[in-house]
Amino acid sequence: MLQVWALDGIREITPGDDLVGVILDALTEPLHDGDIVVVTSKIVSKAEGRVIRADDREDAITRETVRLVASRTSPTGHVTRIVENPLGIVSAAAGVDASNTPEGTVLLLPVDPDASARRLAEGLRQVARVGVLITDTLGRAWREGQTDHAIGAAGVRVFEDLRGTTDAEGRPLVVTLPCVADEIAAATDLVKGKASRRPVAIVRGRGDLVGELDLPGARSIVRDPARDMFRQGADEAYAEGFAAGRAARD
Amino acid sequence: MLQVWALDGIREITPGDDLVGVILDALTEPLHDGDIVVVTSKIVSKAEGRVIRADDREDAITRETVRLVASRTSPTGHVTRIVENPLGIVSAAAGVDASNTPEGTVLLLPVDPDASARRLAEGLRQVARVGVLITDTLGRAWREGQTDHAIGAAGVRVFEDLRGTTDAEGRPLVVTLPCVADEIAAATDLVKGKASRRPVAIVRGRGDLVGELDLPGARSIVRDPARDMFRQGADEAYAEGFAAGRAARD
Numbered sequence: 135m136l137q138v139w140a141l142d143g144i145r146e147i148t149p150g151d152d153l154v155g156v157i158l159d160a161l162t163e164p165l166h167d168g169d170i171v172v173v174t175s176k177i178v179s180k181a182e183g184r185v186i187r188a189d190d191r192e193d194a195i196t197r198e199t200v201r202l203v204a205s206r207t208s209p210t211g212h213v214t215r216i217v218e219n220p221l222g223i224v225s226a227a228a229g230v231d232a233s234n235t236p237e238g239t240v241l242l243l244p245v246d247p248d249a250s251a252r253r254l255a256e257g258l259r260q261v262a263r264v265g266v267l268i269t270d271t272l273g274r275a276w277r278e279g280q281t282d283h284a285i286g287a288a289g290v291r292v293f294e295d296l297r298g299t300t301d302a303e304g305r306p307l308v309v310t311l312p313c314v315a316d317e318i319a320a321a322t323d324l325v326k327g328k329a330s331r332r333p334v335a336i337v338r339g340r341g342d343l344v345g346e347l348d349l350p351g352a353r354s355i356v357r358d359p360a361r362d363m364f365r366q367g368a369d370e371a372y373a374e375g376f377a378a379g380r381a382a383r384d
Numbered sequence: 385m386l387q388v389w390a391l392d393g394i395r396e397i398t399p400g401d402d403l404v405g406v407i408l409d410a411l412t413e414p415l416h417d418g419d420i421v422v423v424t425s426k427i428v429s430k431a432e433g434r435v436i437r438a439d440d441r442e443d444a445i446t447r448e449t450v451r452l453v454a455s456r457t458s459p460t461g462h463v464t465r466i467v468e469n470p471l472g473i474v475s476a477a478a479g480v481d482a483s484n485t486p487e488g489t490v491l492l493l494p495v496d497p498d499a500s501a502r503r504l505a506e507g508l509r510q511v512a513r514v515g516v517l518i519t520d521t522l523g524r525a526w527r528e529g530q531t532d533h534a535i536g537a538a539g540v541r542v543f544e545d546l547r548g549t550t551d552a553e554g555r556p557l558v559v560t561l562p563c564v565a566d567e568i569a570a571a572t573d574l575v576k577g578k579a580s581r582r583p584v585a586i587v588r589g590r591g592d593l594v595g596e597l598d599l600p601g602a603r604s605i606v607r608d609p610a611r612d613m614f615r616q617g618a619d620e621a622y623a624e625g626f627a628a629g630r631a632a633r634d
Contacts, residue, residue, distance in 0.1 A: 136388040136575050138589075204613040216613060224526040271562070275525035275614035276474040278607050279543050279563030281570070283527070293529050312521070312573060313529030320531070321571035323562060324590055325386050339388075340574055357528050363454040363466060364525035368616040375622035379629025 136339035140325040140332035149183035154257030157334055165262035168341020170290055171254070172267045172322040174333035175243055176231060178250050178286070184242040191232045194240045198228035201359075204367020216273075216367065219243065222356040223285060225272045243270065247286025248351030255288040255347055265290025265344040268352070269319040275364055282323035284315035287352040291315075291343045313355060314343055386589035390575040390582035399433035404507030407584055415512035418591020420540055421504070422517045422572040424583035425493055426481060428500050428536070434492040441482045444490045448478035451609075454617025466523075466617065469493065472606040473535060475522045493520065497536025498601030505538040505597055515540025515594040518602070519569040525614055532573035534565035537602040541565075541593045563605060564593055 141160040147153070157171065165171070179185070188194040192213075201218040208214070219228040221243065229243035244250045247268045255266040268286030273279070284292060292315035322335035359365040366374075391410040397403070407421065415421070429435070438444040442463075451468040458464070469478040471493065479493035494500045497518045505516040518536030523529070534542060542565035572585035609615040616624075 136571070138386040138388070138571070206613055214613075276607055276612060277533070277563065277566070277605050279561040279566070279605065281563050281566050311529040313527065313531050314574060316527070316529070317531050317570040317573050320567040321386070321388070321574065323567050324564060324571065355527050355529065357526055362526060363456055363464075363617040363619065364614045366618040366621075367613040368618070368621040369613065371616075371618040371621035372625035372628075375625025375627075376629035376632075377625075378622075379626035379631075380633055382626070382630060383633050 136321070136337065138321050138325050138335060138337050140322070140327075140335045142332060144177070144331060144334060146331075147177045147180040149181065149185070151181045153177065153181050153254060157254075157258065158261065160334065165258065165264055165336070166338060166341075167263040168338070168344050169262060170265045170267060170318055170337040170340065170344065171258060172269060172318060172335045172337060173251075173254065174326060175229075175247060175268050175270045175285060176234065176241060177333045178244045178247065178254075178268055179231070179241045182244055182250065184244060185235060185239050186242060187238060188240045189238070191227075191230060191240055194230045194242070195228045198230055198242060202370075203365070204370055206367075206369070218359070220245075221247065221285065222353065223270070223272070225270070229270060229285075244268065244286065248288065248353055249286075251286035251288035251351065252347055259289070259347075263289075263344060267315055267319055269322065271323070281316075282319040282326075284313075284319045284352045284355065287315050287349075289344060289347045289349065290318075291345060291349055292352055292355055294343070314340070315352060315355065386571070386587065388571050388575050388585060388587050390572070390577075390585045392582060394427070394581060394584060396581075397427045397430040399431065399435070401431045403427065403431050403504060407504075407508065408511065410584065415508065415514055415586070416588060416591075417513040418588070418594050419512060420515045420517060420568060420587040420590065420594065421508060422519060422568060422585045422587060423501075423504065424576065425479075425497060425518050425520045425535060426484065426491060427583045428494045428497065428504075428518055429481070429491045432494055432500065434494060435485060435489045436492060437488060438482075438490045439488070441477075441480060441490055444480045444492070445478045448480055448492060452620075453615070454620055456617075456619070468609070470495075471497065471535065472603070473520070473522070475520070479520060494518065494536065498538065498603055499536075501536035501538035501601065502597055509539070509597075513539075513594060517565055517569055519572065521573070531566075532569040532576075534563075534569045534602045534605065537565050537599075539594055539597045539599065540568075541595060541599055542602055542605055544593070564590070565602060565605065
């Protein structure tokens with residue numbers, strides 16, 4: 135049995151807040167060894183002071199963009215940009231968040247969410263041997279809508295490695311690397327909600343995934359662009375190819 | 385509180401099996417109104433007789449391919465093909481499953497998983513007003529590993545539509561369309577496992593998502609390729625562009 139619930143009554147977070155204390159204060163029952171504490175990146179960013187002045191969200195996205203992956207202009211003139219952010223994560227807004235922030239400011243992602251997760255896990259492990267995930271909401275290729283994903287992890291396995299295991303007929307399993315960190319992140323979005331202030335959830339029932347603090351972080355989920363068949367949008371790749379084809383006259 | 389658990393003791397499914405009966409027999413406690421019953425597509429395919437002879441999994445993938453999206457040959461000669469299957473779903477193997485099937489056979493996806501989900505929901509609603517999801521394991525662009533996704537749905541909202549709602553400061557929420565069906569599918573993979581025979585899970589605690597049987601199905605999650613910036617792999621789009629650029633030289 136997996137149990138997933140969100141903590142109520144977490145107050146507005148401001149720079150310098152001690153999130154470990156905030157989480158422990160909001161618990162209505164003690165953490166158990168093997169629990170996974172799942173924290174929305176928004177409050178980690180706020181605690182770490184990642185709020186910047188920005189007249190314009192688009193300008194902030196540009197500054198957080200390491201690489202433009204794809205862009206499209208809608209008939210109404212709205213430009214959607216899919217970009218790689220400094221963490222290597224491909225998303226629609228480089229992790230720039232303009233909701234639930236003071237007017238004229240935007241929130242950037244934590245500089246190093248794996249390190250943030252580790253600090254949280256170290257603090258919370260004074261109480262119980264928990265794992266920590268930090269999440270962000272991301273769109274997907276090929277599918278409408280968004281789901282929550284893990285962008286930081288500490289003390290919890292991000293992949294359940296089934297390579298080398300066999301099916302009931304004794305043949306190797308072809309699907310081999312379930313990204314349990316993203317699955318846990320997705321599960322907690324179902325209890326956190328988006329409009330409500332419930333940025334922390336607890337997952338109980340997969341203590342087998344909880345381990346040492348030096349397990350690989352969520353950075354290991356990000357695919358190396360060199361290995362990524364979708365490292366660039368189709369239109370952008372076509373345009374580059376077209377220009378190269380034109381220039382390739384003999 | 386969200387509770388997620390898998391049903392134990394579901395026997396091997398063969399063509400013609402009544403899955404509603406199989407699920408009801410495996411329950412250790414009664415279904416509640418508002419529960420969501422999440423079924424791995426593999427047993428739906430088996431019950432619907434979607435097992436075909438195939439000397440070769442690659443050959444079966446070719447036959448199930450509507451459109452080649454991208455392909456890559458590894459240094460060892462292994463070809464990975466990302467294809468669109470007849471359901472519009474983009475995945476690495478067109479939904480062709482060669483694990484846990486009799487030797488010399490492969491399993492295809494249900495012909496119409498939304499219709500399969502609806503038949504299951506109609507049957508299970510003799511007992512309680514539940515929603516039904518049918519899941520498949522899919523890889524993702526930009527991220528390593530796989531997670532479970534919803535490929536069939538009945539009686540449950542696949543998106544939680546937050547468009548028009550506002551944040552705590554009264555501004556419109558930018559992230560607007562959480563794909564709760566995929567998040568529920570992901571959550572259940574955490575209890576179903578892959579190597580074990582636990583293909584059915586129950587999710588309790590989001591009865592607000594359960595509704596009429598004619599709600600849009602999981603087909604509505606699939607993005608129209610015309611709207612998809614990643615409808616084709618970067619290498620494939622570049623090559624097409626290059627050829628067109630060459631041809632346009634003179």
